[in-house]
Amino acid sequence: MPFALLALLSAGSPARGDEPLPRRIDALVQNGLKAAKISASPRSDDADFLRRVYLDLIGRIPTKAQALTFLDSTDADKRTKLIDELLARPEYGTSLAARWGELIVDRSDDKHNLRAFKLPAFETWLAAEFNKGAGWDAIVSAMLTAEGEIKNNPAGVLIMSNRVNGFPRPEDVASMASRLFMGLPLRCAQCHDHPYVDEWKQKDFWGVAAFFGQVRDHKIVLSNGNENLNPSWSELPNPNAVSEKAYAQRLRAVGQIPPAPGPKIAIPRGSDPDDVKAVMPAKFFLAEAPTLPETGPYRPTFAAWLTAKDNPYFARAAVNRLWAHFFARGLVNPIDDMGPNNPASHPELLQLLEREFKEANFDFKVLMRSICLSETYQRSSRPTKDNADDQEWFSHMPIRTLNPHQLLESYSLALGRTVPINFGNRDIWTAQFMTQDPDEPATKFSHGIPQFLQMMNGSLGTNFVLPVPVRGKSKADIVTDLYLCALSRRPRPEELERMLAHIDRRLSAKAAVYDRAFLEVYWVLLNSAEFVFNR
Amino acid sequence: MKSSNRFLGSATRRDMLKLASVGLLGGSVSGWLDIVAGRALAAEQARAARAKACIVLFMNGGPAQTFTFDMKPQVGANYCPFRPIATRAPGIQVCEYLPRLSRQMHHFGQIRSMSTAIADHAPARYMMRTGFRPASGLTHPSFGARVAQELVCEDTGMPNYVTLYSPGAGLEGVGAGFLPAGARPLILRDVAAGIANMNPAPWMTGGMTGLRECNELLEQVDQAFADEYHAEVARTRRVGYRRAVELMDLDLARTVFQIDREPARVQDAYGRTPFGRQCLGARRLLENGVKYIEIQHPMNWDTHSDTVAGITRNCQSLDGPMAFLMEDLHERGLLEETLVVWMGDFGRDYTGSHHHPRAWTTMLAGAGVRGGQVVGRTDARGMTVEDRPVSARDFAATIYSALGIDPNRETMVRNRPIRTVDGVSNPVLELFS
Numbered sequence: 001m002p003f004a005l006l007a008l009l010s011a012g013s014p015a016r017g018d019e020p021l022p023r024r025i026d027a028l029v030q031n032g033l034k035a036a037k038i039s040a041s042p043r044s045d046d047a048d049f050l051r052r053v054y055l056d057l058i059g060r061i062p063t064k065a066q067a068l069t070f071l072d073s074t075d076a077d078k079r080t081k082l083i084d085e086l087l088a089r090p091e092y093g094t095s096l097a098a099r100w101g102e103l104i105v106d107r108s109d110d111k112h113n114l115r116a117f118k119l120p121a122f123e124t125w126l127a128a129e130f131n132k133g134a135g136w137d138a139i140v141s142a143m144l145t146a147e148g149e150i151k152n153n154p155a156g157v158l159i160m161s162n163r164v165n166g167f168p169r170p171e172d173v174a175s176m177a178s179r180l181f182m183g184l185p186l187r188c189a190q191c192h193d194h195p196y197v198d199e200w201k202q203k204d205f206w207g208v209a210a211f212f213g214q215v216r217d218h219k220i221v222l223s224n225g226n227e228n229l230n231p232s233w234s235e236l237p238n239p240n241a242v243s244e245k246a247y248a249q250r251l252r253a254v255g256q257i258p259p260a261p262g263p264k265i266a267i268p269r270g271s272d273p274d275d276v277k278a279v280m281p282a283k284f285f286l287a288e289a290p291t292l293p294e295t296g297p298y299r300p301t302f303a304a305w306l307t308a309k310d311n312p313y314f315a316r317a318a319v320n321r322l323w324a325h326f327f328a329r330g331l332v333n334p335i336d337d338m339g340p341n342n343p344a345s346h347p348e349l350l351q352l353l354e355r356e357f358k359e360a361n362f363d364f365k366v367l368m369r370s371i372c373l374s375e376t377y378q379r380s381s382r383p384t385k386d387n388a389d390d391q392e393w394f395s396h397m398p399i400r401t402l403n404p405h406q407l408l409e410s411y412s413l414a415l416g417r418t419v420p421i422n423f424g425n426r427d428i429w430t431a432q433f434m435t436q437d438p439d440e441p442a443t444k445f446s447h448g449i450p451q452f453l454q455m456m457n458g459s460l461g462t463n464f465v466l467p468v469p470v471r472g473k474s475k476a477d478i479v480t481d482l483y484l485c486a487l488s489r490r491p492r493p494e495e496l497e498r499m500l501a502h503i504d505r506r507l508s509a510k511a512a513v514y515d516r517a518f519l520e521v522y523w524v525l526l527n528s529a530e531f532v533f534n535r
Numbered sequence: 536m537k538s539s540n541r542f543l544g545s546a547t548r549r550d551m552l553k554l555a556s557v558g559l560l561g562g563s564v565s566g567w568l569d570i571v572a573g574r575a576l577a578a579e580q581a582r583a584a585r586a587k588a589c590i591v592l593f594m595n596g597g598p599a600q601t602f603t604f605d606m607k608p609q610v611g612a613n614y615c616p617f618r619p620i621a622t623r624a625p626g627i628q629v630c631e632y633l634p635r636l637s638r639q640m641h642h643f644g645q646i647r648s649m650s651t652a653i654a655d656h657a658p659a660r661y662m663m664r665t666g667f668r669p670a671s672g673l674t675h676p677s678f679g680a681r682v683a684q685e686l687v688c689e690d691t692g693m694p695n696y697v698t699l700y701s702p703g704a705g706l707e708g709v710g711a712g713f714l715p716a717g718a719r720p721l722i723l724r725d726v727a728a729g730i731a732n733m734n735p736a737p738w739m740t741g742g743m744t745g746l747r748e749c750n751e752l753l754e755q756v757d758q759a760f761a762d763e764y765h766a767e768v769a770r771t772r773r774v775g776y777r778r779a780v781e782l783m784d785l786d787l788a789r790t791v792f793q794i795d796r797e798p799a800r801v802q803d804a805y806g807r808t809p810f811g812r813q814c815l816g817a818r819r820l821l822e823n824g825v826k827y828i829e830i831q832h833p834m835n836w837d838t839h840s841d842t843v844a845g846i847t848r849n850c851q852s853l854d855g856p857m858a859f860l861m862e863d864l865h866e867r868g869l870l871e872e873t874l875v876v877w878m879g880d881f882g883r884d885y886t887g888s889h890h891h892p893r894a895w896t897t898m899l900a901g902a903g904v905r906g907g908q909v910v911g912r913t914d915a916r917g918m919t920v921e922d923r924p925v926s927a928r929d930f931a932a933t934i935y936s937a938l939g940i941d942p943n944r945e946t947m948v949r950n951r952p953i954r955t956v957d958g959v960s961n962p963v964l965e966l967f968s
Contacts, residue, residue, distance in 0.1 A: 108674040108710060110657060162671075165654045176671040185951070187670060191958070227655055255652030255893055334949040336672060381764055388765045399766045435716065437674050440949070445768040448716025449692055452779035453732035456746070464736060495756075502752055506740065516740050520749050523739070527776075529757045529769035 021356055022373040028349040029376045032393045039387055041396035044380040046071055047489035048535055049079060053372060054488075055402065055534045056326055057086040059095025060409035064468070064481065067488040083372045087365050093131035096364070097123040098405045099325075102438040103180055104143075105161050107431065112227050118150050118157050120423045125154040135362035136318055137307035140181050144173075144306070145299040149219075149232045156233050159215060165254045166220055166227060170265055174209035181306060182285070183317030183338035197339045199286065202267070207283030210265035211302035216241065235296040263292040285313075309358045313338075319353035320344075322364060326371055328400045328442040329391065336439060345392050381535045391443075400442035400534040404430035407532065414486050414526060416467040442534075455527050470518055475500055478518055486525035499524075584939035586874040586902035589682060590817050590864075591829040592857060594849075594879035595704040596656065596837025599887035600896040601917040602846045603630050605647045610885050610916050616843060624907030632850035635858035641907045642861055642870065642900040643877075644966040648911020649897055650924040651881060654890040656837070657707045659880040664708035666931025666956045673948065676718060678934050679827035680711035681955065684718040685940055686826050692782040693791075694721035694730070695826045699813045701833035705880075709829065713948045716775075720829075726816030729792035733783055743783065750780055791823045792816065804859050809833045811856040818863055821873060836879060842887045861900065874902040874937050878930075885916040894920045897930065902937055903967050910965050925963055932960035937967065 019027070033040055044052070050070050054062045062070070070082055086092065101123045105114045129139050139155075146156035162172035171190055178186040186194075186205045194200035217231035218238040241247075248258035252274075257266045263282040269275040282298055283289040284305050292298055306314055317338060324330040331350045332338045344350045353367065360366035371377050376394050387395035402410065408429050412421060421429075432454060435446040468481040479499045483491045491499065499521050506517040525531060599615075601607045606619040606628055619628035622640035629637050653659040658669050665675040676684070683695035698709050698720040711718040721730060735746040754773065761769040782788050790796065794815050805811040810833055817828045834852050838845040857877075864870040882895020894913045900906060912922040925933075932942040935955060942956035 103672070106669065106671060106674070108661065108669065108708065108712070110707070112655075112657070163655075164658055172671070179672050253893070254654040254890070255650075334951075337950065383765050399764055399768055401768065435719070437672060437713070439672055440713075443768070445771055446716055447772065448719055448775065449694075449779050449782060450719075450721070450731065452776050453730070453783075456750075456776075456779065457732040457734060457736055457783075464738060495759075498752070498755065509740070513740070516738055519738060520740070520745070520752075523736075523749055524753045524756055527753055529760045529766065529772055532772070533766065533769065535764060 021352075021370040022375070024352060025349065025370065025374045026376050028346055028352065029374075029394050031348075032346055033395055036390075036393050038390050038393055038395045039384045040375075041380045041382060041384050041387060043375065043378055044397070048380060049378055050082070051488040052397070052534055053079075053083060053086065055406050055410070057083070057095075057368065057372065058089055058091035059098065059406050060091070060413055062488050063413065064484040067484050071489070079378070080373060083369055087369060090127070090131055092365070093127035093129070094123070095405065095409075096130050097126035099403075099438070100126055102434075104158050104176070107434055108437075112160070112163070112229055114157065114161055115427055116424065117229065118154070118160065119427075121150065121154040122157040123423075130364065133363050133365060136357075136364060137314070137362045140314075141300075141303040141307055144177060144303045145297070147234050149230055151230070156231075159233050160231060163217075163231070165251065165256055166217065167251065167256070168212065168215045168217075168233070169256075170209040170212035170215070170259075171206070173212040173215075174205065177306070178205075178208065178285070179336045181317060182313035183320055183332070183336055184285075184313065185337050185339070186285070196341050199340065203278070203280050204283070204285055206265055206267050206280040207289070208285050208302070210263060210280055210282035211298045213259050213263070213265040213282075214296050214298065216247075235299060237295060262294050263296070263298045307362075315354045315357045315362070316350065318362070318364075319357050319367065320350065322367060323353065323371070324441070326377055327394060328398050333441075334439070397535070398443050401445050401447075402532055402534055403438070403442065404433035406534070407433055410531075411526065414467060414531075415463070415465060447532075455532075464519060464523065466515065466518055466522060470515055475503055479503075479521060482518065482522050482525060486522065487528075487530055584902070584937055585872055586938045587686065587872040588821055588826045589678070589828070589874045589876065589934070589938060590821065590860075591678075591827075591876045591878065593704075593829055593831045594834075594836045594853075594877070595660075595701065595831055596835050597659075597880040597883055597890055597895075598836045598849070599838065599842075599846055599883035600647070600894070600913075601883075601885050602887050603633070603850065603896070604645060604898065605896045605913060605917050606630060607885065607915060607917045614886050617846075627907065627909065630850060632847055633854045635854045636861075639858050639861040642865070642875075642904075643898045643906055644900065644904045645909045646897045646899070646911055646925050646930070646963055646966070647909055647913055648920040648923045648925050649882065649895045649930065650920045651892040651895075651927050654881060654892050656705060656880050659892065660705045661708035662927045663878060663880060663930070665712070666928055666960075669707075673953075674710060674712035675708070675953075676712040676714045677709050677720070678931065678938075679709065679720055679829060680714050680718040681935070681940055682827040682938055683720075684711070684714050686938070687717070692778040692785070693788060693824070695824075696720045697817075697820055697825050697827075698722045698829045699726055699816060699831060700724050701809070701831040703835065704831040704833070713946070713953070723792075726813055726820075727792055727794055729789055730782070733789065735783075746783075747780065750776065787823065791819060791825075794819060801863075804863075806855045806859070808852065808856065810852055811859075814856040814860040818860065818867075818869075821864075821869060822867075838883070839888050846887060864901065870901040872902060874904070874934070875900040876934065882917075885918060891918065894918055899933070899937070899966055904937070905966065905968060908966070910963055923963075926960070928956050928958060928960040929962060932956045932962035933964070933966070936962045936964065 050067060051061055054060060070078060101119050105119055142155040143158040146153050146159055150156045150160065159168045159173065162169055162176055175187040178184045188194050189200045189202050189205040193202050214235040215233055217228055218234050218241045219232045220228050220242060251258045257268050257276060260266045260279050264279050266279050267277045269277040281289055282292060290301050292301060305311060320330040320332050320338060321335050324335045331344045331346050332342055357367055379397050381397040381399055383396050408426060433451060435448065435451065436444060467485045470478050476496060479496055480490050483489060502521060503517045602615050602617055608619055617630040620631050620637055622629055622637040624640040627640050629640060653662055661669045664677045667675040679696040687695045700706065700722050709720050735742050739745045757769055757773050760766060794812055797815060802815065805815040813830045817830050820828050832853060834849040836849055864873060877898040881890055881892035883889060884891040894917060910923055911920060911925060913919065914921055935942045940955060942960060944955050945952040
């Protein structure tokens with residue numbers, strides 16, 4: 001039994017209990033429920049669990065065959081086996097990579113068509129890293145320290161995503177890195193000391209930005225003002241690089257302060273590029289200023305500090321984000337505002353997850369397995385008498401809106417797709433349903449009229465075909481198949497009756513076409529709340 | 536400008552206007568006066584605002600100011616061979632390829648001192664449409680989304696904000712960001728195409744009647760789900776579906792986009808070009824209650840190469856439709872309450888080929904704008920601003936103030952207060968005096 005082994009191996013650490021991790025997660029959540037005097041919902045039924053764990057781990061619903069295999073299995077250990085099976089599928093990595101692709105290349109500001117031209121390579125790289133069990137520390141370091149062209153090193157997309165006026169903007173890189181990898185809204189300290197957290201001064205923000213002050217595109221063409229679509233990143237002096245003077249000139253022309261030499265950065269006072277408020281040396285956030293060589297690179301030093309096991313932010317931010325992936329809220333909320341002014345709902349649980357994440361060498365997969373094995377995750381989303389209003393104590397699983405990727409993958413699978421959707425089509429279709437920022441909680445529902453019209457009458461709808469044959473089967477069997485394809489469960493008797501009544505009504509009409517009556521039932525199922533939400 | 540002295544004494548107000556007109560509010564005279572005064576003025580302008588709707592003419596790529604509305608013939612014909620011509624506004628000249636527009640210049644107040652700091656198209660457009668630099672993790676609402684959110688009283692399911700998109704142009708910042716679904720734009724590549732997906736799928740038996748019956752069945756299915764899971768989101772979604780079905784039934788939701796219903800002479804006057812059709816469509820949408828319409832000029836103003844010929848073509852395409860739009864709005868009495876804005880990503884240097892955000896031109900008309908005036912001044916080559924610099928924030932605050940939206944109001948977004956326009960802004964209120 002691997003749990004027993006794990007417990008044995010960790011017996012030396014006083015911070016860890018003897019229980020396997022899922023049980024310790026449950027115990028800490030239970031403490032909160034007890035204190036709040038709220039009851040927990042019972043365990044989810046198999047159908048609820050099945051659909052949920054497919055969506056959460058591989059980003060789509062199961063096929064009819066996969067659903068039947070699970071639902072009809074009598075194996076007492078089938079949930080554990082399914083979790084392990086899903087985590088071993090390549091879609092584990094691709095769905096996680098698509099999620100990070102949305103965070104790193106923002107759709108609202110897709111500079112230089114990064115999504116179309118560079119994101120496929122970036123997501124392919126990221127998915128492979130996740131699938132081979134690379135640590136989050138190594139992945140983040142690769143992104144922050146990327147050198148060279150994106151075709152050779154796709155990790156460079158993060159830097160390119162923060163390029164303005166032809167140059168990576170150090171303050172934008174620092175802002176993204178602190179938000180996504182430290183869980184801190186440091187951007188608010190860019191123009192002044194932080195308005196809510198007294199300890200965060202403007203110089204602390206710029207100290208972080210200074211590590212990124214010398215990253216440049218050494219292939220830049222300064223003469224024509226065009227954006228270089230294939231930059232080559234480097235922060236070391238390069239014999240082929242344009243002169244410092246020409247470089248500074250171009251920056252000044254667009255109102256940007258040229259980089260200060262060495263591991264330093266100039267803080268602008270306002271919009272005037274010549275009005276420098278101060279020059280700030282590179283300094284770890286709220287920590288020491290490292291000794292750095294005059295000629296870089298500086299980024300590896302920052303990445304090593306950020307991703308070290310004793311860094312107070314890195315693992316904490318990652319596990320909070322991971323928890324929110326499953327429960328639509330972090331242990332600290334908003335998930336990118338983990339400052340001292342914003343305490344965790346379950347501080348001990350947060351600490352536990354943080355420790356275990358480091359113990360697992362920052363492999364998300366290990367932690368995801370334990371969370372999915374917990375009773376907390378496996379609870380029903382049907383509220384009890386007293387817990388319907390609870391959002392904070394994890395008494396029941398919240399109803400979550402499928403994100404655009406989950407929706408597209410599930411929709412096209414339900415319509416019988418067997419081959420993967422190509423990246424370009426995927427991005428165009430998901431754009432229509434990207435109706436909120438990716439970090440908004442999944443409990444929010446933000447579709448509007450265009451999305452409803454698209455679901456009801458849209459182009460995917462006109463290629464609407466039944467995913468199962470209708471000849472030679474009873475009407476009840478066909479409807480049951482349609483429920484399994486769309487909702488991963490069999491219909492309840494009253495549901496079956498209602499659908500059959502609709503079909504009979506339709507077939508009694510003169511002009512009716514046999515298949516179309518079933519298509520209408522399928523239309524209802526794919527337009528239903530149950531399809532669009534993860535329960 | 537309408538007088539509204541409910542909140543400020545008239546003397547105070549006059550003093551501030553005087554300060555504003557001599558440009559003192561534009562620089563940092565003191566640490567607090569400009570902020571306090573700027574905010575009070577913006578708030579008052581918002582209260583006095585006359586605009587009930589807005590049409591934006593967006594020039595994708597960044598139009599060259601010295602080739603169009605801030606001509607510098609002294610730079611020499613080897614850079615800009617265009618001749619300036621006189622306009623109906625005394626003292627204001629435009630380029631020779633804008634003859635019809637020259638007769639509408641008395642409607643426009645020009646801002647010749649736009650001064651921004653982003654020279655890349657995507658983030659620049661985002662900033663010019665929202666007033667914010669792009670920031671990781673938070674999408675800001677566009678002016679249009681704010682207008683749709685704040686100026687609309689009745690939610691009929693009809694779009695309140697329409698973007699007339701042109702292929703190759705950018706949509707950065709046009710969205711509603713953190714505002715609700717009703718504030719999002721309807722984006723149309725061709726105005727006559729109207730709202731997408733308005734008809735039941737062809738396989739659905741009985742068309743609209745069939746769809747309504749299916750929707751009733753869906754209603755029962757969703758009701759059961761909402762009850763079982765106490766899912767408020769499912770009920771919200773149901774309301775949206777009902778409204779979408781009602782919209783499919785609504786005649787106006789189709790006819791408003793049908794520009795061929797206009798008399799032939801009107802279609803001719805606008806010009807039967809893509810841009811002419813957009814301008815005519817915008818006027819129809821405006822008449823039917825759409826509050827904010829952005830027309831993307833379907834030409835490429837990013838004139839790195841083929842500069843002179845490119846700008847010539849762009850001006851020729853712009854001239855007739857834009858001029859007739861102004862004339863038509865004026866004759867129909869719509870200009871009184873409609874703000875018209877001409878803008879782009881940024882400007883260009885005096886050669887017309889390179890991006891240049893440090894000095895460029897935008898124009899406003901209608902809704903209380905005193906036409907025929909120029910705010911701000913650039914140097915002899917049009918490369919630096921010599922008077923009254925106007926930042927992206929100042930510009931945003933100007934648009935909002937004109938539309939009656941207080942730029943200082945805060946919205947809570949994920950526990951954080953976000954102001955309509957961030958930081959210190961000095962709206963160009965001189966335009967309205």
